[in-house]
Amino acid sequence: VTALRDQGIDQLAFAPASLVVILVIAGLFGVGAGILPARRAARLDVLRAVTTE
Numbered sequence: 706v707t708a709l710r711d712q713g714i715d716q717l718a719f720a721p722a723s724l725v726v727i728l729v730i731a732g733l734f735g736v737g738a739g740i741l742p743a744r745r746a747a748r749l750d751v752l753r754a755v756t757t758e
Contacts, residue, residue, distance in 0.1 A: 709715075
């Protein structure tokens, strides 16, 4: 913001709807990225997973 102040821009404004959409999309990507490893881990036999290096 300091660099922008030199150019006459003293505040940043974001539309609340845009922020909500970005947060929802980021959340969906995060959940999606976590599902595959979680499903793979849920299918493992616990004793075999612990004893295997």
